[in-house]
Amino acid sequence: MRRAERRALLLASALDVFARKGYHATSIADIIRKAGVARGTFYLYFEGKRAVFDELLNDLISALNTRVKRIDPSRGPAGVVAQMESNVDEVLGYLLENRPMLRVLLAEAVGLDPGFDQKLSEFYGRLLDMIQHAIELGNQMKLVVKVDTQVAALCILGSIKEVLYQQAMGAELPARQVLVNELLRYNVRGLFVAEVAERLKV
Amino acid sequence: MRRAERRALLLASALDVFARKGYHATSIADIIRKAGVARGTFYLYFEGKRAVFDELLNDLISALNTRVKRIDPSRGPAGVVAQMESNVDEVLGYLLENRPMLRVLLAEAVGLDPGFDQKLSEFYGRLLDMIQHAIELGNQMKLVVKVDTQVAALCILGSIKEVLYQQAMGAELPARQVLVNELLRYNVRGLFVAEVAERLKV
Amino acid sequence: MRRAERRALLLASALDVFARKGYHATSIADIIRKAGVARGTFYLYFEGKRAVFDELLNDLISALNTRVKRIDPSRGPAGVVAQMESNVDEVLGYLLENRPMLRVLLAEAVGLDPGFDQKLSEFYGRLLDMIQHAIELGNQMKLVVKVDTQVAALCILGSIKEVLYQQAMGAELPARQVLVNELLRYNVRGLFVAEVAERLKV
Amino acid sequence: MRRAERRALLLASALDVFARKGYHATSIADIIRKAGVARGTFYLYFEGKRAVFDELLNDLISALNTRVKRIDPSRGPAGVVAQMESNVDEVLGYLLENRPMLRVLLAEAVGLDPGFDQKLSEFYGRLLDMIQHAIELGNQMKLVVKVDTQVAALCILGSIKEVLYQQAMGAELPARQVLVNELLRYNVRGLFVAEVAERLKV
DNA sequence: GATGAATGAGGCTTCATTCAT
DNA sequence: CATGAATGAAGCCTCATTCAT
Numbered sequence: 001m002r003r004a005e006r007r008a009l010l011l012a013s014a015l016d017v018f019a020r021k022g023y024h025a026t027s028i029a030d031i032i033r034k035a036g037v038a039r040g041t042f043y044l045y046f047e048g049k050r051a052v053f054d055e056l057l058n059d060l061i062s063a064l065n066t067r068v069k070r071i072d073p074s075r076g077p078a079g080v081v082a083q084m085e086s087n088v089d090e091v092l093g094y095l096l097e098n099r100p101m102l103r104v105l106l107a108e109a110v111g112l113d114p115g116f117d118q119k120l121s122e123f124y125g126r127l128l129d130m131i132q133h134a135i136e137l138g139n140q141m142k143l144v145v146k147v148d149t150q151v152a153a154l155c156i157l158g159s160i161k162e163v164l165y166q167q168a169m170g171a172e173l174p175a176r177q178v179l180v181n182e183l184l185r186y187n188v189r190g191l192f193v194a195e196v197a198e199r200l201k202v
Numbered sequence: 203m204r205r206a207e208r209r210a211l212l213l214a215s216a217l218d219v220f221a222r223k224g225y226h227a228t229s230i231a232d233i234i235r236k237a238g239v240a241r242g243t244f245y246l247y248f249e250g251k252r253a254v255f256d257e258l259l260n261d262l263i264s265a266l267n268t269r270v271k272r273i274d275p276s277r278g279p280a281g282v283v284a285q286m287e288s289n290v291d292e293v294l295g296y297l298l299e300n301r302p303m304l305r306v307l308l309a310e311a312v313g314l315d316p317g318f319d320q321k322l323s324e325f326y327g328r329l330l331d332m333i334q335h336a337i338e339l340g341n342q343m344k345l346v347v348k349v350d351t352q353v354a355a356l357c358i359l360g361s362i363k364e365v366l367y368q369q370a371m372g373a374e375l376p377a378r379q380v381l382v383n384e385l386l387r388y389n390v391r392g393l394f395v396a397e398v399a400e401r402l403k404v
Numbered sequence: 405m406r407r408a409e410r411r412a413l414l415l416a417s418a419l420d421v422f423a424r425k426g427y428h429a430t431s432i433a434d435i436i437r438k439a440g441v442a443r444g445t446f447y448l449y450f451e452g453k454r455a456v457f458d459e460l461l462n463d464l465i466s467a468l469n470t471r472v473k474r475i476d477p478s479r480g481p482a483g484v485v486a487q488m489e490s491n492v493d494e495v496l497g498y499l500l501e502n503r504p505m506l507r508v509l510l511a512e513a514v515g516l517d518p519g520f521d522q523k524l525s526e527f528y529g530r531l532l533d534m535i536q537h538a539i540e541l542g543n544q545m546k547l548v549v550k551v552d553t554q555v556a557a558l559c560i561l562g563s564i565k566e567v568l569y570q571q572a573m574g575a576e577l578p579a580r581q582v583l584v585n586e587l588l589r590y591n592v593r594g595l596f597v598a599e600v601a602e603r604l605k606v
Numbered sequence: 607m608r609r610a611e612r613r614a615l616l617l618a619s620a621l622d623v624f625a626r627k628g629y630h631a632t633s634i635a636d637i638i639r640k641a642g643v644a645r646g647t648f649y650l651y652f653e654g655k656r657a658v659f660d661e662l663l664n665d666l667i668s669a670l671n672t673r674v675k676r677i678d679p680s681r682g683p684a685g686v687v688a689q690m691e692s693n694v695d696e697v698l699g700y701l702l703e704n705r706p707m708l709r710v711l712l713a714e715a716v717g718l719d720p721g722f723d724q725k726l727s728e729f730y731g732r733l734l735d736m737i738q739h740a741i742e743l744g745n746q747m748k749l750v751v752k753v754d755t756q757v758a759a760l761c762i763l764g765s766i767k768e769v770l771y772q773q774a775m776g777a778e779l780p781a782r783q784v785l786v787n788e789l790l791r792y793n794v795r796g797l798f799v800a801e802v803a804e805r806l807k808v
Numbered sequence: 809g810a811t812g813a814a815t816g817a818g819g820c821t822t823c824a825t826t827c828a829t
Numbered sequence: 830c831a832t833g834a835a836t837g838a839a840g841c842c843t844c845a846t847t848c849a850t
Contacts, residue, residue: 003834006834006835022313022314022315023313024226025315027818027819027820028819028820028821029818029819037835037836038835038836038837039820039821039836039837039838040821040822040823040835040836040837041834041835041836043820043821043822044834044835048820048821049819049820077401103313106312107312107313107319108313109313110308110309110312110313111224111225111305111308111309111310111311111312111313112224113224113227117309117371121371124368142395143395144395145391145395147384147387147388148376148380148384150375150376151365151375151376151380151381151384151385151388152384152388154361154364154365154368154375155360155361155364155365155384155385155388155389156361157364158360158361158362158363158364158365158367159356159357159358159360159361159364160360161360161363161364162356162357162359162360162361162363162364163353163356163357163360165360166326166356169319169323170323171323173352173353173356174350174352174353178350178353179353182349182350182353182354182357183353183357185349186349186353186354186357186392187357187392188392189347189391189392189396190388190389190390190391190392193344193345193346193347194391194396194400196279196344196345199279205809229843229844229845230844230845230846231844239810239811240810240811240812241811241812241813241845241846241847242809242810242811242812242846242847242848243809243810243811243812245845245846245847246809246810250845250846251845251846407813410813410814426717426718426719427717428630429719431839431840431841432840432841432842433839433840441814441815442814442815442816443815443816443817443841443842444814444815444816444842444843444844445813445814445815447841447842447843448813448814452841452842453841481805507717510716511716511717511723512717513717514712514713514716514717515628515629515709515712515713515714515715515716515717516628517628517631521713521775525775528772546799547799548799549795549799551788551791551792552780552784552788554779554780555769555779555780555784555785555788555789555792556788556792558765558768558769558772558779559764559765559768559769559788559789559792559793560765561768562764562765562766562767562768562769562771563760563761563762563764563765563768564764565764565767565768566760566761566763566764566765566767566768567757567760567761567764569764570730570760573723573727574727575727577756577757577760578754578756578757582754582757583757586753586754586757586758586761587757587761589753590753590757590758590761590796591761591796592796593751593795593796593800594792594793594794594795594796597748597749597750597751603683609830633822633823633824634823634824634825635823635824643831643832644831644832644833645824645825645826645832645833645834646825646826646827646830646831646832646833647830647831647832647833649824649825649826650830650831654824654825655824655825
């Protein structure tokens, strides 16, 4: 077995155990048992438990970063919505097919330690910047109403994260296509009938 | 010092340390040092580390449960919105003034272990039921458009949680009143100008 | 058992094992087995293996430092010789009755690591300074012939250390009184008959 | 590269690392890195870490054994002193030009384990026998005063070892020629002016 | 009740040695 | 012969929990 394969095997085993037992409850013993290698072998490839987890998280964040594209406004209103949909669809698609990754991102990596919190903060910070930027664009294009863009970006991110979090926690949710549609609809139009909302001056 | 005071002192000390260092990085030594009591004393009041955390989380969840009221539709559309606002305001108000609690709820308790995950799931499940119920009511009152109520409830919950999560992580956000207004506006009207959204058929 | 007694028990156990098995071959398990305490107890009193050894060596060096007195020349030639004898006698007396200490000093602590080498160097450096000083005094009093005082001090120290080293290694040597006498005689008069040495111009 | 060269390369690399880091702090990784060979290769030439060190020590002891000659009394008093000088000079010469060996002999090999202690004991035992034999000869020739020959031999050996030990530890000492002269002078005449020593009856 | 010394299970990491290629 | 990935025994240390005073 080549070096890269061994590494991948260990990463996969670690991901699996982390997702099932959580970071702290996972011991090196669990990982190597699952991978079927000796204790020392693990340390041939990783500095320790933290380092494997770190690598998993980095890989996950990279995968997501490549799946989220900046909104290009030049294609008009319909294009913007299509791009929003594409981003949401890509992220949900990737994470719903990598449940262990999903769980690591939304449950295990949260509040682990200052280092990981920092890493997550940077990742979410980048996403929030992109969302905020898109909202501002929409605003210039007269697509989007006047809002506090920072809070609005949080709302969008939060709605997506919560859908995924519930999935990670095992809730039974509609199919991915429905989730994407609803998320989009929700973020674009809100909940209330337009005229009612108008009348209520909310 | 009376029994109840000791207990409260230990709980407060534990909350403080848990919020700063996280559950696993917190040792009994940290808690008793902060409280100024002996090691054995801690075990006179609590079964162990898990039990203190459990109690803190229970208290927090109770506090939040009493602050969230079921929507009463009898007071008409404006009343519904006012009740929504009140709920959001209460929750934000409580948590923003109890930062350690906020951190425990949104960072430390997440992914801790199956037991706590279960507890969180139940709590969020109750909230989601209430939100979903409110959406259905709104739908019957012709206030709310036709949506997948389960996903919509997730979106609402997620938008609120994310705002709080960023606060817990130290982000600089607008004042509470702005947050409440924006959250409400967002959930009620969505982002897009009504006519645009209409035209785009989203 | 009081704190100080526990500590002393652990130190004594450690000394015994170090002397029998050597520093590296000694495990914490050996020390606590001998002391009859649990693993964690050891760490209540010492930071680790190195720390116990360090303390043993410090204690030993202190004990020896208090037993070696600077030579006071005011009491004349006979007094100087008496003081030399007293110093040698004290050191031999202490170490021959503390065989484990003897072994630690002359075998186990040698070449252990830079930190311990440094500590030994300082100790021997202090001794050598005192010896060198004494030789210079003797020279001024016309008791001692003209020599390289640094090398002469090394010779004196070396002769004493070697006698002790062989004891530590289990050699069968004469009684302490004989050792002291011979060491003194040797360092004062050398080996050769005076006239012969004179004639040979060595 | 031929087999013998590889072996020599490994021995030289090991000697270097042992002298710098000490036996226990030296890992096989250090040795093979220095030698530029693979891990398995090391074990083609030596049974293990202990075996290399053992061979180094054996070589060193052999080298010293060939450099120390038994005293031949037939050449008279001056001849005896000349032979003593020659022995000391050879040993100092060899070791001062092989600092790593010096360090291995006087620091690293001391107190390593019973096996090595035994080997050192035998080596020093042989030297002591030779020295003792020489003293007895000197005594018969009326060159040497009446002494406990065993202790006297220890003094001689100790004085030489201490000079070398301080060198190994990095002390700044006079040039080799001075060291040899002083050692000889010291062992032959002692420290005190002859008449003074006589008067003091030491 | 309160104390804090003692416990020992649990998990981490290193590194000398082996062995399939 | 040479290689270097794999092994696993050995030892270290922490910390939640207990219990005698």
